[in-house]
Amino acid sequence: xxxxxxxxxxxxxxxxxxxxxxxxxxxxxxxxxxxxxxxxxxxxxxxxxxxxxxxxxxxxxxxxxxxxxxxxxxxxxxxxxxxxxxxxxxxxxxxxxxxxxxxxxxxxxxxxxxxxxxxxxxxxxxxxxxxxxxxxxxxxxxxxxxxxxxxxxxxxxxxxxxxxxxxxxxxxxxxxxxxxxxxxxxxxxxxxxxxxxxxxxxxxxxxxxxxxxxxxxxxxxxxxxxxxxxxxxxxxxxxxxxxxxxxxxxxxxxxxxxxxxxxxxxxxxxxxxxxxxxxxxxxxxxxxxxxxxxxxxxxxxxxxxxxx
Numbered sequence: 664x665x666x667x668x669x670x671x672x673x674x675x676x677x678x679x680x681x682x683x684x685x686x687x688x689x690x691x692x693x694x695x696x697x698x699x700x701x702x703x704x705x706x707x708x709x710x711x712x713x714x715x716x717x718x719x720x721x722x723x724x725x726x727x728x729x730x731x732x733x734x735x736x737x738x739x740x741x742x743x744x745x746x747x748x749x750x751x752x753x754x755x756x757x758x759x760x761x762x763x764x765x766x767x768x769x770x771x772x773x774x775x776x777x778x779x780x781x782x783x784x785x786x787x788x789x790x791x792x793x794x795x796x797x798x799x800x801x802x803x804x805x806x807x808x809x810x811x812x813x814x815x816x817x818x819x820x821x822x823x824x825x826x827x828x829x830x831x832x833x834x835x836x837x838x839x840x841x842x843x844x845x846x847x848x849x850x851x852x853x854x855x856x857x858x859x860x861x862x863x864x865x866x867x868x869x870x871x872x873x874x875x876x877x878x879x880x881x882x883x884x885x886x887x888x889x890x891x892x893x894x895x896x897x898x899x900x901x902x903x904x905x906x907x908x909x910x911x912x913x914x915x916x917x918x919x920x921x922x923x924x925x926x927x928x929x930x931x932x933x934x935x936x937x938x939x940x941x942x943x944x945x946x947x948x949x950x951x952x953x954x955x956x957x958x959x960x961x962x963x964x965x966x967x968x969x970x971x
Contacts, residue, residue, distance in 0.1 A: 682739045683731070685800045704736070719878055741820050741895050742898075746802040749802040750817075752806055766944050774933075809821070820894055836967060836969070839919055839922060842920070858923055881928045882957055883930070889921060892921060921954070930947070
C-alpha cells in the first residue's frame, strides 16, 4: 500500500509540472470562452476585443512563450502559465493588495502592452482568465502570499531577480558595450538590428515604427526593469536555448536593450475613467517611470552607461 501511495504521489507531481495544455477543451460555453481566450493571447494587438486596449505590436505570447504543444504559456521558462490560476488570489507587492487572476492579466495591458487596462469581467478579461485557468487543470490550489506567481515561477523568479539585481548595480559603460555585442550575435537575427522585431514572427523590443508609434513594452513593464528582465531572458532566451547564456552576458544584453528608447509610464494615463472602469484593485494610484528612472533605481546614470 505504501508503494502504491508513493507511486501515485510521484505520478501526481509529474502531472502537475507537465508543460502541456490539457488534452481537450472544456465542453459547451466554457470551452468556447477558453478558445476565445486562446485567440486573444495569440493576437492581442489585432483581436477585435483587445486591439483598442493595446498600444504597441506585442501579444501575450510575446512573453508567455509556447511550449512543445504549441500553446501559448506552456513554455518551461519563467512566465509559464502552467498552474498559474491555482496560485490566485495572490499578494502583489506592486499593487499592495491581494489580486485576482483578472487583476493580474488586465494590468499587463497598461505595462507590457503599453495600453489601457481592460474592464474587469468584460468578455476579453474573462476569456483570458479562462484560458489561463484551463492550463491549470489538475494543479493543487495554493494561494501565493509571496507574489502573483505559480509554484513553478515562484521557484525561479524571485531568486533570479535578487541574483541579477546585485549584478546590475555594478554595471558600467563597458557592460553596455558588451551587451550591444551580445545583442548583435544572439538577438538581432530575430529581434532586428534596431529592436524592431520581425512582423508576424518575433516581437519588437524597443523603439518606434515609421509613423512614430511605440513598438514594445513601456517603462512600467516588468521587462523594463534591469533585474526582472534579466531573470526572464536567462530562463527563456535565445528561443529554445534558455539558460545557455552566462549570467554576465544576460545582464549586459539587458542593460543594452533597456537603455534604448521606449514609452514612459504614468499610471494615471493608463486607467480608463473611473465611471467606466469601475473599482481598481490597488492601493497604488500614482506611479511614473522613464528609462532614466529605471536605471536610477539601481544607482546608475543612463548617460554614463551609454557613454554619452
